[in-house]
Amino acid sequence: MRLLLFLLTLLSPVLALAGHRMDMDSMVMNENPVNLPEGCPKIAGDKTITVKAGRKFAGNFPGAVFAYDQQSWDIPPCTRLTIRFINKDHIRHQFMVHGLPEKTYPQGMFTIEVSGPGEESASLILPPSKKTYLVHCDIAQHTEHGMKAQLKVAGGDRDLASLPGLTRPARPDTYPTRWTVSSVFLLLLALAGGGLLVWLLRWLWQSMISE
Amino acid sequence: MKYLRILAYSLGIALSLSTAWLLFPGERSEAGLLAPATLKWVPDIEDTEDFCPFEHPEWRKAQTIEGVEISESPICRPDNPYLVASVVKGTNNVTMPTLMKTRLAMDAVVKENDLDGDGDPDVIHIKLEVAELNGSSPDGDFLIPGYPIAPGLMPGIWVFVPKLRGMATIDAVSTQAPEILRAPSPPIRVEQGDTVYLTLENTHYLPHTIHLHGVDHPYARADGQGNDGVPITSEKMLLPGESRTYKLHPRQTGAGIYHCHVQTDKHMLMGLQGLFIVEENRPDNWLQTFNIGAGRVRHPSRAAREKYAQEVDLHFQSLDKERYAAIQKYNDPRLVAKAMNREYDITDADEDFYLLNGKAFPYTLRDSLIVVEADQKILLHTVNGHPHSLGLHLHGHKTTAIAADGVPLQTPVTRDVQPLLPAQRLDLVLDTHNDGRHSFGPGAWLFHDHAEKSVTSDGVGPGGDLGLVVYRQYLDENGWPKLQGMDMVPFFNRQFYQKQVPVWARSGAWEIFSDTAPLPPDRLRLILSGLSLGLALGLLIALWRSGRKLP
Numbered sequence: 193m194r195l196l197l198f199l200l201t202l203l204s205p206v207l208a209l210a211g212h213r214m215d216m217d218s219m220v221m222n223e224n225p226v227n228l229p230e231g232c233p234k235i236a237g238d239k240t241i242t243v244k245a246g247r248k249f250a251g252n253f254p255g256a257v258f259a260y261d262q263q264s265w266d267i268p269p270c271t272r273l274t275i276r277f278i279n280k281d282h283i284r285h286q287f288m289v290h291g292l293p294e295k296t297y298p299q300g301m302f303t304i305e306v307s308g309p310g311e312e313s314a315s316l317i318l319p320p321s322k323k324t325y326l327v328h329c330d331i332a333q334h335t336e337h338g339m340k341a342q343l344k345v346a347g348g349d350r351d352l353a354s355l356p357g358l359t360r361p362a363r364p365d366t367y368p369t370r371w372t373v374s375s376v377f378l379l380l381l382a383l384a385g386g387g388l389l390v391w392l393l394r395w396l397w398q399s400m401i402s403e
Numbered sequence: 404m405k406y407l408r409i410l411a412y413s414l415g416i417a418l419s420l421s422t423a424w425l426l427f428p429g430e431r432s433e434a435g436l437l438a439p440a441t442l443k444w445v446p447d448i449e450d451t452e453d454f455c456p457f458e459h460p461e462w463r464k465a466q467t468i469e470g471v472e473i474s475e476s477p478i479c480r481p482d483n484p485y486l487v488a489s490v491v492k493g494t495n496n497v498t499m500p501t502l503m504k505t506r507l508a509m510d511a512v513v514k515e516n517d518l519d520g521d522g523d524p525d526v527i528h529i530k531l532e533v534a535e536l537n538g539s540s541p542d543g544d545f546l547i548p549g550y551p552i553a554p555g556l557m558p559g560i561w562v563f564v565p566k567l568r569g570m571a572t573i574d575a576v577s578t579q580a581p582e583i584l585r586a587p588s589p590p591i592r593v594e595q596g597d598t599v600y601l602t603l604e605n606t607h608y609l610p611h612t613i614h615l616h617g618v619d620h621p622y623a624r625a626d627g628q629g630n631d632g633v634p635i636t637s638e639k640m641l642l643p644g645e646s647r648t649y650k651l652h653p654r655q656t657g658a659g660i661y662h663c664h665v666q667t668d669k670h671m672l673m674g675l676q677g678l679f680i681v682e683e684n685r686p687d688n689w690l691q692t693f694n695i696g697a698g699r700v701r702h703p704s705r706a707a708r709e710k711y712a713q714e715v716d717l718h719f720q721s722l723d724k725e726r727y728a729a730i731q732k733y734n735d736p737r738l739v740a741k742a743m744n745r746e747y748d749i750t751d752a753d754e755d756f757y758l759l760n761g762k763a764f765p766y767t768l769r770d771s772l773i774v775v776e777a778d779q780k781i782l783l784h785t786v787n788g789h790p791h792s793l794g795l796h797l798h799g800h801k802t803t804a805i806a807a808d809g810v811p812l813q814t815p816v817t818r819d820v821q822p823l824l825p826a827q828r829l830d831l832v833l834d835t836h837n838d839g840r841h842s843f844g845p846g847a848w849l850f851h852d853h854a855e856k857s858v859t860s861d862g863v864g865p866g867g868d869l870g871l872v873v874y875r876q877y878l879d880e881n882g883w884p885k886l887q888g889m890d891m892v893p894f895f896n897r898q899f900y901q902k903q904v905p906v907w908a909r910s911g912a913w914e915i916f917s918d919t920a921p922l923p924p925d926r927l928r929l930i931l932s933g934l935s936l937g938l939a940l941g942l943l944i945a946l947w948r949s950g951r952k953l954p
Contacts, residue, residue, distance in 0.1 A: 214499070216510045219568055247644035255735035257608040257643050281644035283532065283604040284508070284566070290575055299575045305568060307508065308604070308646065332534040332548050332571040332584065336541060336734055337608045354541040361541035365735045 256338030555897030559727030586761030588677030657809020
């Protein structure tokens with residue numbers, strides 16, 4: 193253990209330079225509080241958001257199992273954004289951003305992963321253009337079961353699909369249909385309406401001819 | 404008069420319609436004097452895979468990483484030696500550069516406290532997650548994380564995996580699972596007398612538990628928490644997002660199983676089952692806690708190294724299309740739970756895909772070859788994960804069963820079909836001494852379950868759990884067996900297991916066996932049928948017009 197700590201101390205400057213931090217409790221990849229993405233003349237401002245993750249946040253979305261406490265953020269361009277990521281479950285969750293400029297963020301990604309109940313904070317400088325970035329937890333089937341959100345810069349350029357409570361899925365599930373008294377009543381009413389429509393059209397036609 | 408005319412017309416229409424229907428060319432036609440020509444199958448480059456794509460040939464060599472000796476593994480796709488080193492020393496004891504070459508979390512395998520002072524750690528913390536492979540997505544028609552078991556075959560599977568870090572796909576663009584995220588649930592090795600904390604972090608969207616089948620463990624922990632993994636008796640189900648630690652102190656050696664005990668007839672057979680092997684206590688015995696993808700153990704235990712040239716894990720399991728259908732059809736866990744637990748009925752079920760170490764032939768040739776030399780003794784830990792019995796047959800050899808279900812056999816049994824009941828573990832010794840019984844000599848010898856349907860994938864063979872024991876002279880430098888049989892190209896074509904490729908498409912006499920060219924419909928029948936249909940239509944129009952002329 194002591195050897196490990198020693199090695200970690202030795203390696204920490206190297207790892208920190210690459211924007212990587214990792215220990216038993218959390219991991220941060222491609223953290224960037226300093227380097228300006230191409231097109232940003234300076235840091236426009238500092239902003240901190242708190243993001244909570246866990247099963248309990250899926251409670252408002254029937255069919256979802258894991259979720260963040262919020263599904264969309266809108267942040268001004270070139271902002272240095274600090275994310276305080278709180279994991280309320282006893283498993284791993286991630287706050288992973290995709291599609292960032294690859295020159296500044298390898299693979300276009302920024303990640304905070306928290307290993308279990310706890311929290312971790314990290315910062316990144318957002319790019320200058322109007323764009324929507326995917327935020328998700330890339331643990332097998334977590335995105336698919338609700339842990340998906342979007343980070344809009346300057347209002348974003350679109351809305352992503354399948355954000356719990358916010359946008360429809362691209363490939364929706366289908367559910368069983370059950371007829372109720374009111375649906376039968378509605379159908380009968382529509383039937384009568386159809387008949388009435390024929391009668392109305394005939395009456396209109398006849399009144400036009402007679403004129 | 405009017406009714407008579409209508410009757411006559413109707414009769415005419417009915418007669419000509421039935422003639423048209425009777426004469427309409429059917430699905431099959433006779434060929435006449437000469438049968439149709441043979442279609443030559445030409446593989447589509449897009450659909451044909453390389454036999455052995457692999458980026459790390461240097462992983463095959465014997466090497467020492469962080470002081471951990473890692474044996475050679477000369478097959479096409481050997482285990483990641485950095486991962487082997489990490490799970491031997493413990494993810495808490497290796498350096499960051501080594502750990503970063505794996506996808507393991509830092510607390511996946513924590514090893515500490517040499518309680519008996521014999522030079523190896525005796526308190527072992529193992530953390531497992533649950534992953535779904537080839538599940539559906541609300542974002543489109545693809546399966547994620549993608550895990551093909553053979554070219555073009557992506558059945559739904561659940562596995563226990565070591566606690567990971569980072570993405571569940573190869574990279575930010577791909578939907579494919581990384582190498583560590585695979586079937587089977589990896590064999591776990593601990594030492595007799597170790598204090599083992601086995602933690603399940605339920606990362607899946609359904610409830611699960613771990614039951615230690617045949618491994619010495621108390622029914623309840625000292626603090627009263629259930630420790631048997633059975634939600635009917637010992638404890639509540641572990642819900643999504645929750646974590647539970649099972650504690651054990653195994654007093655006996657032998658091979659057991661760890662498996663989920665929630666809706667066992669579904670969950671265990673979806674893949675939540677793995678070998679759990681308790682090795683003999685020896686001094687300085689650092690064990691390879693996980694053997695990802697089973698197969699050869701690249702850092703065997705002290706006892707295994709004393710007695711055997713190699714230690715190999717062979718996990719047989721099977722999948723049913725109807726059982727996993729719901730996870731690929733639906734996303735909503737309520738729909739999945741209903742379809743799986745109440746609409747699916749295992750008493751009416753048949754298995755469709757048979758896996759050897761998580762893959763079906765021909766992918767088994769990439770990572771499940773047993774490469775041997777003459778005069779070796781090799782220990783095979785086999786487990787039957789099927790819902791039915793298995794007759795393990797090895798060509799050219801008779802293996803010797805030395806232990807069943809973790810208990811040494813009083814009388815070892817040497818034979819060429821080794822029977823395994825469901826969930827049974829059999830320790831077999833493969834002796835490559837060429838004496839006409841234990842071995843018939845060098846070759847590339849098949850092994851498989853001799854229940855013939857298990858050498859197919861959804862009925863198409865060769866597929867399923869076919870593996871090979873390859874003597875060194877029959878292996879090329881890239882880990883591929885030197886075979887002199889059929890051309891392998893069709894088997895690596897994604898159309899083959901979709902039943903689109905004639906199985907003998909590339910044999911020396913493909914003209915005899917390939918598909919026939921389809922026949923055009925018989926011309927005479929086509930004309931007569933068309934005429935009759937036209938007549939019927941004409942009559943119908945005539946009937947309509949004659950009706951309108953009347954006052």
